[in-house]
Amino acid sequence: PPPPVRPEAEVPRMAAFLDNLKWDNNGLVVAIAQHADTGEVLMQAFADRAAVNETLQTGLATFYSRSRKGRWCKGETSGHYIKVLSVYLDCDRDSLIYLAEPIGPACHTNAPTCYFKQADASSGELRTAGEHSSRAHAPMTTLFALERTIAQRRAEAEAGSSTGGKPSWTAKLLANPELLCKKVREEAGELCQTLEANEGQERAASEAADLIYHAMVLLNAQGVSLEEVSKVLRSRFGTSGIEEKAARPPKA
Amino acid sequence: PPPPVRPEAEVPRMAAFLDNLKWDNNGLVVAIAQHADTGEVLMQAFADRAAVNETLQTGLATFYSRSRKGRWCKGETSGHYIKVLSVYLDCDRDSLIYLAEPIGPACHTNAPTCYFKQADASSGELRTAGEHSSRAHAPMTTLFALERTIAQRRAEAEAGSSTGGKPSWTAKLLANPELLCKKVREEAGELCQTLEANEGQERAASEAADLIYHAMVLLNAQGVSLEEVSKVLRSRFGTSGIEEKAARPPKA
Numbered sequence: 187p188p189p190p191v192r193p194e195a196e197v198p199r200m201a202a203f204l205d206n207l208k209w210d211n212n213g214l215v216v217a218i219a220q221h222a223d224t225g226e227v228l229m230q231a232f233a234d235r236a237a238v239n240e241t242l243q244t245g246l247a248t249f250y251s252r253s254r255k256g257r258w259c260k261g262e263t264s265g266h267y268i269k270v271l272s273v274y275l276d277c278d279r280d281s282l283i284y285l286a287e288p289i290g291p292a293c294h295t296n297a298p299t300c301y302f303k304q305a306d307a308s309s310g311e312l313r314t315a316g317e318h319s320s321r322a323h324a325p326m327t328t329l330f331a332l333e334r335t336i337a338q339r340r341a342e343a344e345a346g347s348s349t350g351g352k353p354s355w356t357a358k359l360l361a362n363p364e365l366l367c368k369k370v371r372e373e374a375g376e377l378c379q380t381l382e383a384n385e386g387q388e389r390a391a392s393e394a395a396d397l398i399y400h401a402m403v404l405l406n407a408q409g410v411s412l413e414e415v416s417k418v419l420r421s422r423f424g425t426s427g428i429e430e431k432a433a434r435p436p437k438a
Numbered sequence: 439p440p441p442p443v444r445p446e447a448e449v450p451r452m453a454a455f456l457d458n459l460k461w462d463n464n465g466l467v468v469a470i471a472q473h474a475d476t477g478e479v480l481m482q483a484f485a486d487r488a489a490v491n492e493t494l495q496t497g498l499a500t501f502y503s504r505s506r507k508g509r510w511c512k513g514e515t516s517g518h519y520i521k522v523l524s525v526y527l528d529c530d531r532d533s534l535i536y537l538a539e540p541i542g543p544a545c546h547t548n549a550p551t552c553y554f555k556q557a558d559a560s561s562g563e564l565r566t567a568g569e570h571s572s573r574a575h576a577p578m579t580t581l582f583a584l585e586r587t588i589a590q591r592r593a594e595a596e597a598g599s600s601t602g603g604k605p606s607w608t609a610k611l612l613a614n615p616e617l618l619c620k621k622v623r624e625e626a627g628e629l630c631q632t633l634e635a636n637e638g639q640e641r642a643a644s645e646a647a648d649l650i651y652h653a654m655v656l657l658n659a660q661g662v663s664l665e666e667v668s669k670v671l672r673s674r675f676g677t678s679g680i681e682e683k684a685a686r687p688p689k690a
């Protein structure tokens with residue numbers, strides 16, 4: 187992890203952007219750090235003008251601590267920096283998103299994100315991941331939640347605790363690599379057929395869902411995460427508002 | 439869109455959860471509404487105890503407006519409600535995520551999300567989507583950013599303005615459905631081979647990236663979005679902390 191570079195002062199070209207922000211009575215805006223690959227909201231804090239300026243110049247998420255009354259670069263003590271790829275502003279200019287790549291866990295508890303507690307609306311209870319490193323109760327978007335479900339089915343099968351004794355379809359696929367590969371090829375063919383036979387959008391979405399699910403089971407069988415696949419895609423197609431990247435051969 | 443149901447009062451089982459929250463000097467916490475399928479941060483506002491209570495009871499994102507000094511259910515005038523599937527809390531209990539399914543655009547400008555302005559760190563300029571309905575400068579996570587890139591390649595090819603006269607690989611695939619289907623089947627086979635021939639995790643991630651990219655081009659060719667595919671997967675596998683769902687036949 188690179189040591190943060192403290193900017194000496196605001197560079198003039200940043201002034202226009204910073205002048206645009208609508209600071210609250212304490213001179214702050216909300217700053218939300220979001221994982222560029224998984225979409226996870228990593229943490230939320232506040233930022234003053236100097237913190238936003240530092241984030242834009244160093245590419246490391248920087249905030250203003252209301253309790254300690256000072257600017258802090260996330261990771262400056264733990265080494266768990268949050269590398270910011272681009273900064274976004276909301277319609278009324280008082281809230282920022284730092285779209286980012288975290289280096290290590292984002293939370294001081296060592297959880298991957300700060301949002302590891304879920305409110306149970308029926309019981310009123312707070313459900314927390316058993317271990318902080320677990321994502322059991324973190325807000326996952328659909329594809330990553332599916333990945334978590336597949337991992338749970340695998341764990342259940344390995345513990346011999348499948349629901350009602352009958353192994354899940356996921357467990358059957360994981361136990362039978364030949365069947366799994368047969369299904370991935372078959373679903374790819376069915377997806378192609380929706381185009382070839384002009385079967386319509388609903389069938390295409392359904393077959394794409396089949397293919398993605400089976401491909402994700404195949405990735406689980408090899409211990410590969412969707413985050414790693416996303417990183418490959420980002421390295422091939424991604425552009426960043428902050429890092430000026432050397433021109434790559436066009437891949438898309 | 440359902441009319442919001444105003445809860446008469448806090449139900450007792452919610453008190454424990456609400457007591458847990460760390461309200462600021464104005465009795466507020468930060469509330470971030472995030473799209474459950476795409477991961478987009480839709481909007482950020484503040485919530486008081488009554489607003490969080492109402493969100494948990496109605497399943498519709500509700501906030502406290504600091505300027506109007508009152509509780510408001512997002513969508514109560516526009517009809518553009520945000521259906522909340524689950525609520526998450528951060529480590530120091532002063533920030534919530536409403537993981538949600540928006541009904542219509544989240545922003546009052548009719549943009550899909552409020553974060554449609556991007557800071558350009560090299561020029562200091564603010565880049566805004568040409569039209570509010572566009573997601574050109576919204577914070578997209580990798581897979582959805584790739585979908586946007588594919589759509590841009592298609593638009594460039596249709597406008598005859600491909601870079602340097604040479605059509606992109608994406609444009610070639612879109613112009614040749616036979617080639618596109620051949621590639622999707624081939625990449626599915628190559629992904630399977632990483633398991634069959636034990637080629638290792640790096641190859642598996644790379645082939646999965648190939649397959650996902652080509653499948654996404656095939657979806658673009660049919661006008662199907664990754665969001666629609668995600669919705670299919672959520673309807674098959676998803677569970678919600680707020681909606682009590684009827685038991686479904688197990689699919690995973």
Ligand SMILES: [Zn+2]
Nearest residue numbers: 264265266290
């Ligand atoms: Zn550490």
Ligand SMILES: [Zn+2]
Nearest residue numbers: 276278280281
């Ligand atoms: Zn705002």
Ligand SMILES: [Zn+2]
Nearest residue numbers: 293294300529
């Ligand atoms: Zn934390």
Ligand SMILES: [Zn+2]
Nearest residue numbers: 373376393396
């Ligand atoms: Zn199928």
Ligand SMILES: [Zn+2]
Nearest residue numbers: 516517518542
């Ligand atoms: Zn409307």
Ligand SMILES: [Zn+2]
Nearest residue numbers: 528530532533
């Ligand atoms: Zn907090």
Ligand SMILES: [Zn+2]
Nearest residue numbers: 277545546552
């Ligand atoms: Zn807005």
Ligand SMILES: [Zn+2]
Nearest residue numbers: 624625628648
């Ligand atoms: Zn190939």
Ligand SMILES: [Zn+2]
Nearest residue numbers: 625628645648
């Ligand atoms: Zn390949």
